[in-house]
Structures are given as structure tokens and as C-alpha cells.
Amino acid sequence: MTNGTLNVETLTAIDVHVHVEQDAHGHFSLDQELMDASAKYFKAGEDRAPKLEVIAERYRSLNMAAVVFTVDATTATGHAAISSEEIAQEAQAFADVLIPFGSVDPHDGKGALDKARHLVQDCGVRGFKFHPSLQAFRPNASEYYSLYEVLEDLAVPVIFHTGQTGIGANLPGGRGIKLALSDPLLLDEVAADFPGLSMVLAHAGMPWYENALAMATHKSNVFIDLSGWSPKYLPAPLVRAVGSYMSHKVLFGSDFPVLTPERWLRDFEGLEIPDEARTRILKDNARGVLGL
Numbered sequence: 001m002t003n004g005t006l007n008v009e010t011l012t013a014i015d016v017h018v019h020v021e022q023d024a025h026g027h028f029s030l031d032q033e034l035m036d037a038s039a040k041y042f043k044a045g046e047d048r049a050p051k052l053e054v055i056a057e058r059y060r061s062l063n064m065a066a067v068v069f070t071v072d073a074t075t076a077t078g079h080a081a082i083s084s085e086e087i088a089q090e091a092q093a094f095a096d097v098l099i100p101f102g103s104v105d106p107h108d109g110k111g112a113l114d115k116a117r118h119l120v121q122d123c124g125v126r127g128f129k130f131h132p133s134l135q136a137f138r139p140n141a142s143e144y145y146s147l148y149e150v151l152e153d154l155a156v157p158v159i160f161h162t163g164q165t166g167i168g169a170n171l172p173g174g175r176g177i178k179l180a181l182s183d184p185l186l187l188d189e190v191a192a193d194f195p196g197l198s199m200v201l202a203h204a205g206m207p208w209y210e211n212a213l214a215m216a217t218h219k220s221n222v223f224i225d226l227s228g229w230s231p232k233y234l235p236a237p238l239v240r241a242v243g244s245y246m247s248h249k250v251l252f253g254s255d256f257p258v259l260t261p262e263r264w265l266r267d268f269e270g271l272e273i274p275d276e277a278r279t280r281i282l283k284d285n286a287r288g289v290l291g292l
């Protein structure tokens with residue numbers, strides 16, 4: 001068993017979208033109602049919340065690296081977040097396979113800026129994850145611009161959840177979670193105003209993938225990940241774009257634990273796209289975005 005450094009050359013793929021849903025102390029990322037609702041929505045057949053070492057061992061056995069993160073939605077949900085600092089610390093023991101991203105609560109004001117700096121400069125965090133619907137913030141609002149400034153300065157990529165979410169699914173009012181906050185087009189302004197900030201639109205903005213494609217085509221700092229949907233359910237125009245003119249802007253992500261990387265890869269094999277595009281999507285594009 002090795003726990004040295006990441007050897008990108010020998011990895012078969014980099015999964016840029018993996019959630020840590022339970023910390024070492026048995027605390028969960030979401031309250032029970034939201035956790036159960038999303039497990040049902042995704043028909044998660046296995047453990048909905050494996051701990052970090054379980055995630056690491058799985059990816060190690062697949063010879064793949066995983067970008068791991070939680071989402072700090074403390075203000076929006078009233079449920080205390082899993083510590084991104086702890087995730088980063090624990091990930092050091094699995095540095096050959098885990099790439100830790102951080103999360104800050106956008107409602108924390110200056111606290112979020114300080115925390116973002118601390119996570120990158122002192123804890124080895126390599127990027128950030130935001131979920132505008134779950135964190136209940138309108139990502140193009142000017143009050144978050146100082147946060148984007150800090151992230152651009154830190155020169156780390158940012159993954160934004162975009163599109164449909166399983167969190168709150170089938171609950172009255174979706175438990176108050178607003179899908180419109182995750183319209184990818186809201187982020188077009190952010191991408192225009194922060195050209196030095198690499199942004200990944202998670203889930204290709206599904207079902208608003210046309211907006212996501214337009215942005216990734218137009219702006220060199222905008223990328224797409226294909227997580228959260230089995231590739232076989234992706235619409236044909238998106239698959240055509242992914243296999244051709246967009247193949248340098250698309251990243252492999254599973255959304256584990258709600259979708260396993262094994263299932264994602266199996267269904268990805270079934271898509272009719274050229275081999276050069278596959279290699280880019282599975283590893284090369286992520287390598288570029290993550291600066292590996």
C-alpha cells in the first residue's frame with residue numbers, strides 16, 4: 001500500500017466529482033431527511049456515505065484519482081458542515097489518490113475569504129466546490145465578488161453544481177431548495193468578470209446543458225463535468241459535442257457515492273465517441289484544470 005504522491009502518468013482516470021458525506025466522527029454532511037431523500041432519488045444501492053478512507057481505497061483499487069469535497073451549507077440548512085480542513089488533513093494519508101477540494105459558506109462574508117485562503121495556503125486544498133441551490137445563494141450577485149476575487153488570486157479551480165439536484169427531491173417545495181439558483185447561465189457573468197478563474201459547470205447543467213455548452217464554447221475558463229448522470233442518459237446533442245468540438249473542455253466526474261465510478265465508466269464506454277476524446281475526458285482535461 002502506497003500513500004506517496006500522485007503519479008498522474010500511471011493513473012487511468014481522474015474523477016473530479018466525489019462527495020465526502022460522512023466525517024471521521026460519524027457526522028453527516030446533510031440532515032437525515034435530505035440524506036434519505038437524495039438516496040431515494042438516486043436509488044443509491046450501496047453505502048450513501050462512505051468515509052474518506054473507504055473512498056480512497058476504492059479509487060486506489062481502480063488506479064484512479066478522485067477530487068473529494070463536501071459542501072458547507074450551514075447557513076442555508078442549519079446543519080453543521082463537515083470540516084474541509086479535516087478532509088484535507090485526512091487526505092494527506094492518501095495523497096496518491098485523493099485531491100482535496102474545500103468548501104466555504106458563501107454567507108460567511110469575510111470569514112469565507114479568510115477560510116478560502118487558509119484552506120489553500122495552510123491545508124493543501126486544490127480547489128473549491130459550490131452548490132448554489134443547496135447553499136441558497138445567487139452566484140452572480142455582487143456580494144460574492146470579493147470571494148471570487150480571492151479564488152482567482154489563489155489560482156485554484158472552482159466546481160459549481162449546476163442544473164437539477166437530488167437534494168430535497170420529492171419533498172414538499174423541494175425543502176425550499178431553489179433550482180433556478182443553479183442555472184448555469186447565472187455563472188456566465190462570473191466567468192466574464194473573472195477570466196482568470198477556471199470554472200467547472202458540474203453535471204453539464206443538465207437539463208440546461210445547452211446553456212452550459214454555450215458558455216464552455218464561448219469562454220476558455222469554463223469547463224463541464226459529466227457527473228451525476230449515467231452517460232447513457234445524456235442527450236444526443238450533448239454526447240455529439242462531448243465527442244467532438246467540446247472534447248477538450250469536458251471532465252469525467254461520477255458524483256460518487258450516488259453514482260459509482262464503475263457504473264459511470266461502463267456506460268461511458270457505450271457512447272459513440274472517438275478514443276482521443278475519451279482520453280482527454282478521462283484524464284488530460286482534468287490534469288490541465290487541476291494543474292497537475
Ligand SMILES: [Zn+2]
Nearest residue numbers: 017161202255
Ligand atoms: Zn456535487
